Amino acid sequence: MNATQEQLKVKLQQAMGVAFGQEYAEADPILVTTNNPKFGDYQSNVSLSLAKKLGQQPRAVATAIVDKLDVSGLCEAPEIAGPGFINLRLKTEYLEAQLNAIQTDPRLGVPLAKNPKREIVDFSAPNIAKEMHVGHLRSTIIGDSIARILEFKGHDVLRLNHVGDWGTQFGMLIVYLREMYPDALTTANALDIGDLVEFYKKAKKRFDEDENFKETARLEVVKLQSGAEDTLHAWKLLCEQSRREFQVIYNLLDITITERGESFYNPLLSGVAEDLAKLGLLVEDQGAKVVFLEGFTNKEGEPLPLIVQKSDGGYNYATTDLAAICYRTQKDEAKRIVYVTDSGQANHFAGVFQVARRAGWIPDDVEMVHVPFGLVLGEDGKKFKTRSGDTVRLRDLLDEAVTRTRADLEARLQEDGREETEEFKANVSQVVGISAVKYADLSQNRTTDYKFSFDRMLSLKGNTAPYMLYSYARVKSIGRKGNIDFANLGADVKIMLREEAEFTLAKHILQLGEVIATVEQELLPNRLCEYLYDLSQKFNQFFENCPVLQSEEPVRTSRLALSDLTARTLKLGLSLLGIQVLERM
Ligand code: ARG
Secondary structure, three states: OOHHHHHHHHHHHHHHHHHHOHHHHHOOOOEEEOOOHHHOOEEEOHHHHHHHHHOOOHHHHHHHHHHHOOOOOOEOOOEEEOOOEEEEOEOHHHHHHHHHHHOOOOOOOOOOOOOOOEEEEEOOOOEOOOOOOHHHHHHHHHHHHHHHHHHHOOOEEEEEEOOEOOOOHHHHHHHHHHHHOOOOOOOOOOOOOOOHHHHHHHHHHHHHHOHHHHHHHHHHHHHHHHOOHHHHHHHHHHHHHHHHHHHHHHHHHOOOOEEOOHHHHHHHHHHHHHHHHHOOOOEEEOOEEEEEEEEEEOOOOOEEEEEEEOOOOOEOHHHHHHHHHHHHHHOOOOOEEEEEEEHHHHHHHHHHHHHHHHOOOOOOOOEEEEEEEOOEEOOOOOEOOOOOOOOOOHHHHHHHHHHHHHHHHHHHHHHHOOOOOHHHHHHHHHHHHHHHHHHHHHOOOOOOOEEOOHHHHOOOOOOOHHHHHHHHHHHHHHHHHOOOOHHHOOOOOOOOOOOHHHHHHHHHHOOHHHHHHHHHHHOOOHHHHHHHHHHHHHHHHHHHHOOOOOOOOOHHHHHHHHHHHHHHHHHHHHHHOOOOOOOOO
Protein backbone atom coordinates (compact mmCIF):
# COMPACT_ATOMS: atom_id res chain seq x y z
CA MET A 1 0.00 0.00 0.00
CA ASN A 2 1.49 3.35 -1.00
CA ALA A 3 1.23 6.64 0.84
CA THR A 4 -1.70 7.80 -1.26
CA GLN A 5 -3.63 4.63 -0.63
CA GLU A 6 -2.92 4.89 3.06
CA GLN A 7 -4.25 8.43 3.20
CA LEU A 8 -7.39 7.41 1.33
CA LYS A 9 -7.88 4.49 3.66
CA VAL A 10 -7.77 6.76 6.70
CA LYS A 11 -10.19 9.22 5.10
CA LEU A 12 -12.62 6.43 4.27
CA GLN A 13 -12.44 5.08 7.80
CA GLN A 14 -13.12 8.50 9.24
CA ALA A 15 -16.18 8.84 7.00
CA MET A 16 -17.46 5.40 7.98
CA GLY A 17 -17.06 6.27 11.65
CA VAL A 18 -19.03 9.49 11.27
CA ALA A 19 -21.71 7.86 9.13
CA PHE A 20 -22.32 4.67 11.12
CA GLY A 21 -20.72 5.04 14.51
CA GLN A 22 -17.20 4.83 15.87
CA GLU A 23 -16.90 1.04 15.67
CA TYR A 24 -17.04 1.33 11.88
CA ALA A 25 -13.97 3.55 11.84
CA GLU A 26 -11.90 0.41 12.27
CA ALA A 27 -13.38 -1.55 9.37
CA ASP A 28 -11.16 -2.23 6.36
CA PRO A 29 -12.42 0.04 3.58
CA ILE A 30 -11.36 -2.61 1.00
CA LEU A 31 -9.55 -0.20 -1.22
CA VAL A 32 -8.19 -1.63 -4.46
CA THR A 33 -6.50 -0.19 -7.52
CA THR A 34 -8.83 -0.28 -10.50
CA ASN A 35 -7.68 -1.92 -13.68
CA ASN A 36 -9.90 0.26 -15.82
CA PRO A 37 -9.32 4.04 -15.88
CA LYS A 38 -13.08 4.46 -16.38
CA PHE A 39 -13.50 3.67 -12.70
CA GLY A 40 -10.85 6.11 -11.57
CA ASP A 41 -7.65 5.07 -9.82
CA TYR A 42 -8.94 3.41 -6.67
CA GLN A 43 -12.16 1.75 -5.75
CA SER A 44 -13.63 0.94 -2.35
CA ASN A 45 -15.93 -2.07 -2.18
CA VAL A 46 -16.75 -1.66 1.47
CA SER A 47 -20.43 -0.71 1.00
CA LEU A 48 -21.24 -4.19 -0.24
CA SER A 49 -19.93 -5.89 2.87
CA LEU A 50 -21.29 -3.26 5.28
CA ALA A 51 -24.77 -3.40 3.71
CA LYS A 52 -25.62 -6.74 5.28
CA LYS A 53 -24.40 -5.70 8.72
CA LEU A 54 -26.30 -2.42 8.58
CA GLY A 55 -29.40 -3.87 6.95
CA GLN A 56 -29.28 -1.21 4.23
CA GLN A 57 -28.96 -1.17 0.45
CA PRO A 58 -25.27 -1.04 -0.64
CA ARG A 59 -25.87 2.09 -2.70
CA ALA A 60 -27.40 3.82 0.29
CA VAL A 61 -24.36 2.82 2.36
CA ALA A 62 -22.05 4.18 -0.32
CA THR A 63 -23.98 7.46 -0.44
CA ALA A 64 -23.79 7.82 3.32
CA ILE A 65 -20.01 7.28 3.27
CA VAL A 66 -19.44 9.65 0.36
CA ASP A 67 -21.52 12.31 2.13
CA LYS A 68 -19.02 12.32 4.97
CA LEU A 69 -15.91 11.72 2.86
CA ASP A 70 -13.45 14.55 2.39
CA VAL A 71 -10.76 13.62 -0.10
CA SER A 72 -10.70 16.96 -1.86
CA GLY A 73 -6.95 17.29 -1.37
CA LEU A 74 -6.27 14.12 -3.33
CA CYS A 75 -9.23 13.26 -5.51
CA GLU A 76 -11.95 14.58 -7.74
CA ALA A 77 -15.48 14.27 -6.33
CA PRO A 78 -16.05 10.55 -5.54
CA GLU A 79 -18.47 8.68 -7.77
CA ILE A 80 -20.76 5.83 -6.84
CA ALA A 81 -20.99 3.12 -9.46
CA GLY A 82 -22.86 -0.13 -10.04
CA PRO A 83 -24.24 -1.79 -6.91
CA GLY A 84 -22.35 0.63 -4.63
CA PHE A 85 -18.66 0.90 -5.50
CA ILE A 86 -17.00 4.13 -4.52
CA ASN A 87 -14.69 5.29 -7.31
CA LEU A 88 -11.87 7.68 -6.61
CA ARG A 89 -9.93 9.54 -9.25
CA LEU A 90 -6.71 11.27 -8.27
CA LYS A 91 -6.52 14.97 -8.98
CA THR A 92 -4.10 16.10 -11.64
CA GLU A 93 -2.53 18.66 -9.29
CA TYR A 94 -2.01 15.96 -6.69
CA LEU A 95 -0.24 13.68 -9.17
CA GLU A 96 1.86 16.55 -10.46
CA ALA A 97 2.89 17.53 -6.95
CA GLN A 98 3.97 13.96 -6.23
CA LEU A 99 6.02 13.76 -9.40
CA ASN A 100 7.66 17.07 -8.71
CA ALA A 101 8.49 15.98 -5.20
CA ILE A 102 10.31 12.84 -6.28
CA GLN A 103 12.28 14.61 -8.99
CA THR A 104 14.90 15.68 -6.52
CA ASP A 105 14.78 12.48 -4.49
CA PRO A 106 17.42 9.83 -5.23
CA ARG A 107 15.06 7.20 -3.76
CA LEU A 108 12.31 8.37 -6.13
CA GLY A 109 9.88 8.52 -3.26
CA VAL A 110 10.38 4.93 -2.15
CA PRO A 111 10.20 4.94 1.64
CA LEU A 112 12.60 3.07 3.88
CA ALA A 113 11.16 0.18 5.88
CA LYS A 114 9.36 1.38 9.01
CA ASN A 115 11.00 -1.33 11.08
CA PRO A 116 14.37 -2.09 9.58
CA LYS A 117 15.70 -5.39 10.83
CA ARG A 118 18.61 -7.72 10.55
CA GLU A 119 17.98 -10.16 7.75
CA ILE A 120 20.13 -13.00 6.48
CA VAL A 121 20.05 -14.02 2.85
CA ASP A 122 21.65 -17.45 2.48
CA PHE A 123 22.35 -17.86 -1.21
CA SER A 124 24.70 -19.18 -3.89
CA ALA A 125 26.35 -21.83 -1.66
CA PRO A 126 28.27 -23.98 -4.13
CA ASN A 127 30.21 -27.01 -2.97
CA ILE A 128 33.99 -27.27 -2.79
CA ALA A 129 35.58 -29.44 -5.44
CA LYS A 130 32.25 -29.90 -7.10
CA GLU A 131 31.06 -27.79 -9.86
CA MET A 132 29.09 -24.64 -9.48
CA HIS A 133 26.16 -25.53 -11.70
CA VAL A 134 23.22 -23.64 -13.15
CA GLY A 135 21.24 -24.27 -9.96
CA HIS A 136 23.86 -22.30 -8.05
CA LEU A 137 23.71 -19.64 -10.75
CA ARG A 138 19.98 -19.24 -10.12
CA SER A 139 20.49 -19.08 -6.38
CA THR A 140 23.25 -16.51 -6.86
CA ILE A 141 21.24 -14.24 -9.14
CA ILE A 142 17.97 -14.46 -7.22
CA GLY A 143 19.63 -14.21 -3.81
CA ASP A 144 21.66 -11.19 -4.83
CA SER A 145 18.60 -9.38 -6.12
CA ILE A 146 16.63 -10.13 -2.94
CA ALA A 147 19.55 -8.86 -0.85
CA ARG A 148 19.77 -5.68 -2.93
CA ILE A 149 16.07 -4.98 -2.49
CA LEU A 150 16.18 -5.54 1.27
CA GLU A 151 19.27 -3.35 1.55
CA PHE A 152 17.57 -0.61 -0.43
CA LYS A 153 14.66 -0.74 2.01
CA GLY A 154 17.14 -0.06 4.78
CA HIS A 155 17.42 -3.52 6.31
CA ASP A 156 20.68 -4.69 7.80
CA VAL A 157 21.41 -7.57 5.45
CA LEU A 158 23.94 -10.31 6.01
CA ARG A 159 24.69 -12.05 2.71
CA LEU A 160 25.91 -15.52 3.62
CA ASN A 161 27.55 -18.14 1.48
CA HIS A 162 26.89 -21.51 3.13
CA VAL A 163 29.57 -23.20 1.03
CA GLY A 164 29.66 -27.00 1.13
CA ASP A 165 33.20 -27.24 2.44
CA TRP A 166 32.88 -30.14 4.89
CA GLY A 167 31.87 -33.75 4.78
CA THR A 168 33.05 -37.27 4.14
CA GLN A 169 33.88 -36.62 0.47
CA PHE A 170 36.97 -34.76 1.67
CA GLY A 171 38.52 -38.00 2.90
CA MET A 172 38.66 -39.36 -0.61
CA LEU A 173 39.76 -36.04 -2.11
CA ILE A 174 42.61 -35.60 0.32
CA VAL A 175 43.94 -39.13 -0.10
CA TYR A 176 43.84 -38.68 -3.84
CA LEU A 177 45.58 -35.35 -3.49
CA ARG A 178 48.36 -37.02 -1.50
CA GLU A 179 48.74 -39.60 -4.26
CA MET A 180 48.80 -37.12 -7.12
CA TYR A 181 50.67 -34.18 -5.62
CA PRO A 182 52.84 -35.49 -2.80
CA ASP A 183 55.01 -32.35 -2.89
CA ALA A 184 52.21 -29.82 -2.88
CA LEU A 185 51.24 -30.81 0.60
CA THR A 186 54.62 -30.00 2.07
CA THR A 187 55.21 -26.63 0.38
CA ALA A 188 53.53 -23.41 1.29
CA ASN A 189 52.74 -22.51 -2.33
CA ALA A 190 49.25 -22.36 -3.66
CA LEU A 191 48.35 -25.44 -5.61
CA ASP A 192 46.84 -25.65 -9.05
CA ILE A 193 45.29 -29.04 -9.61
CA GLY A 194 43.72 -27.95 -12.86
CA ASP A 195 40.19 -29.05 -13.42
CA LEU A 196 38.74 -29.71 -9.98
CA VAL A 197 35.66 -31.41 -11.29
CA GLU A 198 37.79 -33.89 -13.23
CA PHE A 199 39.86 -34.34 -10.12
CA TYR A 200 36.73 -35.13 -8.14
CA LYS A 201 35.62 -37.68 -10.70
CA LYS A 202 38.99 -39.43 -10.69
CA ALA A 203 39.13 -39.51 -6.91
CA LYS A 204 35.65 -40.98 -6.83
CA LYS A 205 36.71 -43.64 -9.33
CA ARG A 206 39.70 -44.63 -7.18
CA PHE A 207 37.42 -44.69 -4.16
CA ASP A 208 34.87 -46.96 -5.83
CA GLU A 209 37.45 -49.36 -7.26
CA ASP A 210 40.02 -49.77 -4.53
CA GLU A 211 39.14 -51.10 -1.07
CA ASN A 212 42.46 -49.97 0.41
CA PHE A 213 41.92 -46.48 -0.90
CA LYS A 214 38.46 -46.49 0.60
CA GLU A 215 39.76 -47.43 4.01
CA THR A 216 42.50 -44.77 3.89
CA ALA A 217 39.88 -42.22 2.89
CA ARG A 218 37.74 -43.19 5.84
CA LEU A 219 40.66 -42.70 8.21
CA GLU A 220 41.40 -39.38 6.56
CA VAL A 221 37.88 -38.20 7.43
CA VAL A 222 38.55 -39.04 11.06
CA LYS A 223 41.81 -37.10 10.87
CA LEU A 224 40.01 -34.13 9.36
CA GLN A 225 37.42 -34.16 12.11
CA SER A 226 40.03 -34.37 14.83
CA GLY A 227 41.88 -31.48 13.21
CA ALA A 228 45.15 -33.24 12.17
CA GLU A 229 47.40 -30.56 10.81
CA ASP A 230 48.51 -32.17 7.55
CA THR A 231 44.95 -33.13 6.72
CA LEU A 232 43.67 -29.63 7.42
CA HIS A 233 46.43 -28.27 5.19
CA ALA A 234 45.29 -30.48 2.31
CA TRP A 235 41.67 -29.53 2.95
CA LYS A 236 42.58 -25.85 2.80
CA LEU A 237 44.39 -26.29 -0.50
CA LEU A 238 41.28 -27.80 -2.03
CA CYS A 239 39.04 -25.08 -0.62
CA GLU A 240 41.32 -22.32 -1.85
CA GLN A 241 41.33 -23.55 -5.39
CA SER A 242 37.53 -23.83 -5.47
CA ARG A 243 37.21 -20.44 -3.90
CA ARG A 244 39.35 -18.88 -6.63
CA GLU A 245 37.06 -20.41 -9.23
CA PHE A 246 33.89 -19.25 -7.52
CA GLN A 247 35.33 -15.77 -7.26
CA VAL A 248 35.74 -15.55 -11.03
CA ILE A 249 31.99 -16.08 -11.37
CA TYR A 250 31.17 -13.63 -8.58
CA ASN A 251 33.31 -10.98 -10.23
CA LEU A 252 31.63 -11.51 -13.58
CA LEU A 253 28.23 -11.23 -11.94
CA ASP A 254 29.16 -8.42 -9.55
CA ILE A 255 28.21 -10.38 -6.45
CA THR A 256 29.23 -9.52 -2.92
CA ILE A 257 28.87 -12.34 -0.41
CA THR A 258 30.49 -13.41 2.84
CA GLU A 259 31.71 -16.97 3.03
CA ARG A 260 30.63 -18.87 6.10
CA GLY A 261 30.79 -22.45 4.99
CA GLU A 262 29.52 -25.61 6.60
CA SER A 263 32.89 -26.16 8.32
CA PHE A 264 32.26 -23.03 10.38
CA TYR A 265 29.52 -24.83 12.29
CA ASN A 266 31.49 -28.05 12.77
CA PRO A 267 32.45 -27.31 16.39
CA LEU A 268 28.77 -26.79 17.24
CA LEU A 269 27.39 -30.05 15.86
CA SER A 270 27.89 -32.30 18.87
CA GLY A 271 26.22 -29.64 21.04
CA VAL A 272 23.20 -29.65 18.74
CA ALA A 273 22.86 -33.42 19.15
CA GLU A 274 23.31 -33.19 22.92
CA ASP A 275 20.72 -30.46 23.28
CA LEU A 276 18.21 -32.36 21.17
CA ALA A 277 18.82 -35.41 23.34
CA LYS A 278 18.31 -33.41 26.55
CA LEU A 279 15.06 -32.05 25.17
CA GLY A 280 13.94 -35.62 24.59
CA LEU A 281 13.55 -35.07 20.86
CA LEU A 282 16.41 -37.31 19.75
CA VAL A 283 15.76 -41.04 19.39
CA GLU A 284 17.77 -44.03 18.18
CA ASP A 285 16.62 -45.43 14.88
CA GLN A 286 18.57 -48.22 13.19
CA GLY A 287 21.78 -47.10 14.82
CA ALA A 288 21.32 -43.46 13.85
CA LYS A 289 20.14 -40.63 16.06
CA VAL A 290 17.08 -38.97 14.59
CA VAL A 291 14.18 -36.67 15.34
CA PHE A 292 10.87 -37.95 13.98
CA LEU A 293 9.08 -35.23 12.07
CA GLU A 294 5.48 -34.34 12.68
CA GLY A 295 3.31 -34.31 9.59
CA PHE A 296 5.89 -35.94 7.31
CA THR A 297 5.22 -39.57 6.55
CA ASN A 298 6.44 -42.12 4.04
CA LYS A 299 4.25 -44.21 1.75
CA GLU A 300 3.45 -46.57 4.61
CA GLY A 301 2.24 -43.68 6.72
CA GLU A 302 5.18 -43.89 9.13
CA PRO A 303 6.73 -40.65 10.37
CA LEU A 304 9.90 -39.59 8.54
CA PRO A 305 13.10 -39.06 10.51
CA LEU A 306 15.46 -36.12 10.31
CA ILE A 307 18.87 -37.72 10.73
CA VAL A 308 21.01 -35.76 13.16
CA GLN A 309 23.85 -38.24 13.66
CA LYS A 310 24.53 -41.16 11.35
CA SER A 311 25.31 -44.62 12.66
CA ASP A 312 29.04 -44.03 11.96
CA GLY A 313 28.94 -41.00 14.27
CA GLY A 314 29.13 -38.46 11.45
CA TYR A 315 26.80 -35.49 11.28
CA ASN A 316 24.61 -34.41 8.39
CA TYR A 317 23.74 -31.52 6.12
CA ALA A 318 20.64 -31.05 8.31
CA THR A 319 22.64 -31.00 11.55
CA THR A 320 24.77 -28.21 10.13
CA ASP A 321 21.67 -26.25 9.22
CA LEU A 322 20.34 -26.69 12.76
CA ALA A 323 23.59 -25.35 14.18
CA ALA A 324 23.46 -22.49 11.69
CA ILE A 325 19.96 -21.57 12.86
CA CYS A 326 21.15 -21.35 16.47
CA TYR A 327 24.10 -19.23 15.47
CA ARG A 328 22.12 -16.95 13.22
CA THR A 329 19.30 -16.32 15.67
CA GLN A 330 21.52 -16.00 18.75
CA LYS A 331 24.82 -14.50 17.57
CA ASP A 332 23.73 -12.71 14.41
CA GLU A 333 20.37 -11.79 15.96
CA ALA A 334 18.67 -12.21 12.61
CA LYS A 335 14.94 -11.51 12.51
CA ARG A 336 14.35 -13.05 9.13
CA ILE A 337 16.43 -15.78 7.51
CA VAL A 338 15.94 -16.35 3.82
CA TYR A 339 17.30 -19.49 2.13
CA VAL A 340 17.54 -19.43 -1.64
CA THR A 341 17.83 -22.96 -3.06
CA ASP A 342 16.13 -25.17 -5.61
CA SER A 343 12.68 -26.52 -4.74
CA GLY A 344 14.23 -29.96 -4.31
CA GLN A 345 15.34 -28.84 -0.85
CA ALA A 346 11.87 -27.79 0.30
CA ASN A 347 11.47 -30.86 2.51
CA HIS A 348 14.93 -30.47 3.95
CA PHE A 349 14.16 -26.94 5.11
CA ALA A 350 10.65 -27.77 6.30
CA GLY A 351 12.15 -30.56 8.43
CA VAL A 352 15.00 -28.46 9.77
CA PHE A 353 12.72 -25.52 10.61
CA GLN A 354 10.31 -27.82 12.40
CA VAL A 355 12.99 -29.45 14.55
CA ALA A 356 14.55 -26.08 15.38
CA ARG A 357 11.13 -24.74 16.33
CA ARG A 358 10.33 -27.72 18.54
CA ALA A 359 13.70 -27.32 20.20
CA GLY A 360 12.83 -23.69 20.95
CA TRP A 361 15.67 -22.31 18.82
CA ILE A 362 13.52 -20.02 16.73
CA PRO A 363 12.23 -17.07 18.77
CA ASP A 364 8.68 -15.94 18.01
CA ASP A 365 9.84 -12.77 16.33
CA VAL A 366 12.06 -14.61 13.85
CA GLU A 367 10.76 -15.53 10.44
CA MET A 368 12.26 -18.45 8.54
CA VAL A 369 11.71 -18.49 4.80
CA HIS A 370 12.73 -20.97 2.19
CA VAL A 371 12.76 -19.27 -1.20
CA PRO A 372 12.58 -22.15 -3.64
CA PHE A 373 13.18 -22.00 -7.37
CA GLY A 374 12.58 -24.38 -10.27
CA LEU A 375 15.03 -26.12 -12.56
CA VAL A 376 16.95 -24.69 -15.46
CA LEU A 377 16.06 -26.66 -18.58
CA GLY A 378 17.56 -26.75 -22.05
CA GLU A 379 15.52 -25.55 -25.01
CA ASP A 380 14.40 -29.14 -25.53
CA GLY A 381 12.74 -29.04 -22.11
CA LYS A 382 15.21 -31.57 -20.71
CA LYS A 383 17.94 -31.08 -18.16
CA PHE A 384 20.29 -28.28 -19.23
CA LYS A 385 23.39 -29.84 -20.88
CA THR A 386 25.97 -29.04 -23.53
CA ARG A 387 25.51 -30.51 -27.00
CA SER A 388 27.84 -33.33 -26.08
CA GLY A 389 25.76 -34.08 -23.00
CA ASP A 390 28.11 -32.61 -20.37
CA THR A 391 27.10 -30.28 -17.59
CA VAL A 392 27.44 -26.67 -18.65
CA ARG A 393 30.21 -24.77 -16.91
CA LEU A 394 29.07 -21.41 -15.64
CA ARG A 395 32.19 -19.73 -16.88
CA ASP A 396 31.55 -20.99 -20.44
CA LEU A 397 27.92 -20.04 -20.22
CA LEU A 398 28.63 -16.45 -19.22
CA ASP A 399 31.40 -16.18 -21.82
CA GLU A 400 29.04 -17.39 -24.49
CA ALA A 401 26.43 -14.80 -23.51
CA VAL A 402 29.03 -12.08 -23.96
CA THR A 403 30.38 -13.47 -27.25
CA ARG A 404 26.92 -13.76 -28.73
CA THR A 405 26.05 -10.24 -27.64
CA ARG A 406 29.21 -9.03 -29.30
CA ALA A 407 28.22 -10.68 -32.59
CA ASP A 408 24.73 -9.15 -32.43
CA LEU A 409 26.23 -5.76 -31.66
CA GLU A 410 28.73 -5.89 -34.54
CA ALA A 411 25.89 -6.77 -36.93
CA ARG A 412 23.74 -3.92 -35.63
CA LEU A 413 26.59 -1.42 -35.92
CA GLN A 414 27.32 -2.50 -39.47
CA GLU A 415 23.65 -2.21 -40.44
CA ASP A 416 23.47 1.31 -39.03
CA GLY A 417 26.87 2.25 -40.45
CA ARG A 418 28.06 3.17 -36.97
CA GLU A 419 31.70 3.26 -35.90
CA GLU A 420 32.47 2.55 -32.27
CA THR A 421 35.68 2.02 -30.34
CA GLU A 422 36.85 -1.37 -29.17
CA GLU A 423 36.36 -0.23 -25.61
CA PHE A 424 32.72 0.65 -26.29
CA LYS A 425 32.03 -2.67 -27.97
CA ALA A 426 33.69 -4.69 -25.24
CA ASN A 427 31.83 -2.86 -22.50
CA VAL A 428 28.42 -3.03 -24.16
CA SER A 429 28.82 -6.75 -24.88
CA GLN A 430 29.89 -7.47 -21.35
CA VAL A 431 27.09 -5.52 -19.68
CA VAL A 432 24.35 -6.67 -22.04
CA GLY A 433 25.49 -10.31 -22.07
CA ILE A 434 25.67 -10.67 -18.30
CA SER A 435 22.48 -8.66 -17.76
CA ALA A 436 20.66 -10.88 -20.23
CA VAL A 437 21.50 -13.99 -18.22
CA LYS A 438 20.46 -12.34 -14.97
CA TYR A 439 17.28 -10.83 -16.31
CA ALA A 440 16.15 -14.03 -18.02
CA ASP A 441 16.32 -15.73 -14.68
CA LEU A 442 14.80 -12.95 -12.58
CA SER A 443 11.91 -12.21 -14.93
CA GLN A 444 10.52 -15.73 -14.50
CA ASN A 445 8.36 -16.54 -11.55
CA ARG A 446 11.16 -18.32 -9.72
CA THR A 447 8.98 -21.20 -8.58
CA THR A 448 8.59 -22.53 -12.12
CA ASP A 449 11.22 -24.31 -14.21
CA TYR A 450 12.66 -22.17 -16.92
CA LYS A 451 14.10 -22.88 -20.32
CA PHE A 452 17.50 -21.41 -20.88
CA SER A 453 17.63 -19.86 -24.35
CA PHE A 454 20.35 -17.50 -25.52
CA ASP A 455 18.23 -16.49 -28.52
CA ARG A 456 15.35 -15.44 -26.35
CA MET A 457 17.30 -13.70 -23.59
CA LEU A 458 19.46 -11.75 -26.06
CA SER A 459 16.56 -10.58 -28.19
CA LEU A 460 15.96 -6.84 -28.39
CA LYS A 461 12.24 -7.54 -28.30
CA GLY A 462 10.13 -8.74 -25.40
CA ASN A 463 10.72 -8.82 -21.68
CA THR A 464 14.51 -9.08 -21.92
CA ALA A 465 17.53 -7.22 -20.57
CA PRO A 466 18.54 -5.89 -24.01
CA TYR A 467 15.05 -4.44 -24.42
CA MET A 468 15.12 -2.82 -20.99
CA LEU A 469 18.62 -1.43 -21.46
CA TYR A 470 17.67 -0.19 -24.89
CA SER A 471 14.62 1.62 -23.47
CA TYR A 472 16.87 3.33 -20.98
CA ALA A 473 19.44 4.34 -23.61
CA ARG A 474 16.62 5.63 -25.80
CA VAL A 475 15.42 8.06 -23.16
CA LYS A 476 18.98 9.16 -22.71
CA SER A 477 19.32 9.72 -26.43
CA ILE A 478 16.37 12.13 -26.36
CA GLY A 479 18.31 14.19 -23.90
CA ARG A 480 21.41 14.03 -26.06
CA LYS A 481 19.51 15.06 -29.20
CA GLY A 482 17.95 17.99 -27.40
CA ASN A 483 21.25 18.85 -25.76
CA ILE A 484 19.64 18.55 -22.36
CA ASP A 485 21.54 18.20 -19.15
CA PHE A 486 19.11 16.05 -17.19
CA ALA A 487 21.07 16.36 -13.99
CA ASN A 488 20.69 20.13 -14.08
CA LEU A 489 17.08 20.43 -15.14
CA GLY A 490 16.70 21.73 -11.64
CA ALA A 491 14.18 21.41 -8.88
CA ASP A 492 11.94 24.11 -10.25
CA VAL A 493 11.06 22.15 -13.35
CA LYS A 494 7.34 21.48 -13.19
CA ILE A 495 5.87 18.34 -14.66
CA MET A 496 2.41 18.98 -16.10
CA LEU A 497 0.05 16.21 -17.06
CA ARG A 498 -2.29 16.76 -20.01
CA GLU A 499 -2.42 13.77 -22.32
CA GLU A 500 -3.77 10.32 -21.47
CA ALA A 501 -0.36 8.74 -22.16
CA GLU A 502 1.28 11.17 -19.73
CA PHE A 503 -1.15 10.22 -16.98
CA THR A 504 -0.66 6.53 -17.59
CA LEU A 505 3.11 6.84 -17.48
CA ALA A 506 3.12 9.15 -14.47
CA LYS A 507 0.85 6.91 -12.39
CA HIS A 508 3.01 3.94 -13.19
CA ILE A 509 6.15 5.76 -12.11
CA LEU A 510 4.47 6.56 -8.80
CA GLN A 511 3.85 2.87 -8.14
CA LEU A 512 7.51 1.91 -7.77
CA GLY A 513 7.37 1.99 -3.98
CA GLU A 514 4.41 -0.33 -3.89
CA VAL A 515 6.09 -2.87 -6.15
CA ILE A 516 9.26 -2.82 -4.09
CA ALA A 517 7.26 -3.31 -0.91
CA THR A 518 5.61 -6.35 -2.47
CA VAL A 519 8.95 -7.86 -3.46
CA GLU A 520 10.26 -7.15 0.03
CA GLN A 521 7.45 -9.33 1.41
CA GLU A 522 6.98 -11.99 -1.25
CA LEU A 523 10.59 -12.20 -2.36
CA LEU A 524 9.59 -12.48 -6.01
CA PRO A 525 11.90 -10.29 -8.09
CA ASN A 526 9.90 -11.08 -11.25
CA ARG A 527 7.29 -8.61 -10.00
CA LEU A 528 9.86 -5.86 -10.29
CA CYS A 529 10.78 -7.05 -13.80
CA GLU A 530 7.12 -6.91 -14.84
CA TYR A 531 6.83 -3.43 -13.43
CA LEU A 532 9.89 -2.24 -15.36
CA TYR A 533 8.73 -3.90 -18.56
CA ASP A 534 5.35 -2.16 -18.23
CA LEU A 535 7.16 1.07 -17.57
CA SER A 536 9.15 0.77 -20.81
CA GLN A 537 6.00 0.06 -22.74
CA LYS A 538 4.14 2.96 -21.18
CA PHE A 539 7.05 5.19 -21.98
CA ASN A 540 6.99 4.06 -25.61
CA GLN A 541 3.26 4.83 -25.76
CA PHE A 542 3.93 8.25 -24.34
CA PHE A 543 6.78 8.85 -26.76
CA GLU A 544 4.64 7.87 -29.76
CA ASN A 545 1.76 10.07 -28.70
CA CYS A 546 3.42 13.06 -27.14
CA PRO A 547 6.14 14.92 -29.01
CA VAL A 548 8.92 15.86 -26.64
CA LEU A 549 11.67 17.88 -28.29
CA GLN A 550 9.31 19.39 -30.91
CA SER A 551 6.91 20.71 -28.28
CA GLU A 552 6.67 24.33 -27.21
CA GLU A 553 7.69 25.40 -23.73
CA PRO A 554 6.67 24.75 -21.00
CA VAL A 555 5.37 21.41 -22.32
CA ARG A 556 8.78 20.53 -23.73
CA THR A 557 10.59 20.78 -20.42
CA SER A 558 7.77 19.01 -18.61
CA ARG A 559 7.96 16.08 -21.02
CA LEU A 560 11.73 16.00 -20.80
CA ALA A 561 11.46 15.83 -17.03
CA LEU A 562 8.92 13.01 -17.27
CA SER A 563 11.29 11.17 -19.61
CA ASP A 564 14.12 11.69 -17.19
CA LEU A 565 12.04 10.36 -14.33
CA THR A 566 11.31 7.28 -16.43
CA ALA A 567 15.01 6.74 -17.05
CA ARG A 568 15.82 7.13 -13.39
CA THR A 569 13.09 4.71 -12.42
CA LEU A 570 14.47 2.17 -14.90
CA LYS A 571 17.99 2.68 -13.63
CA LEU A 572 17.03 2.29 -10.00
CA GLY A 573 14.81 -0.71 -10.66
CA LEU A 574 17.45 -2.46 -12.75
CA SER A 575 20.11 -1.78 -10.14
CA LEU A 576 17.96 -3.70 -7.66
CA LEU A 577 18.12 -6.64 -10.05
CA GLY A 578 21.90 -6.34 -10.13
CA ILE A 579 21.79 -4.85 -13.62
CA GLN A 580 23.83 -1.88 -14.66
CA VAL A 581 22.51 0.48 -17.35
CA LEU A 582 24.30 1.86 -20.41
CA GLU A 583 24.03 5.46 -21.53
CA ARG A 584 24.46 4.33 -25.10
CA MET A 585 24.36 0.92 -26.74
N1 ARG B 1 25.49 -26.32 -0.74
C1 ARG B 1 24.10 -26.60 -0.91
C2 ARG B 1 23.84 -27.14 -2.32
O1 ARG B 1 24.67 -27.02 -3.20
C3 ARG B 1 23.23 -25.38 -0.71
C4 ARG B 1 23.25 -24.80 0.68
C5 ARG B 1 22.08 -23.93 0.96
N2 ARG B 1 22.08 -23.33 2.26
C6 ARG B 1 21.87 -23.97 3.41
N3 ARG B 1 21.93 -23.30 4.53
N4 ARG B 1 21.57 -25.25 3.43
O2 ARG B 1 22.79 -27.69 -2.56
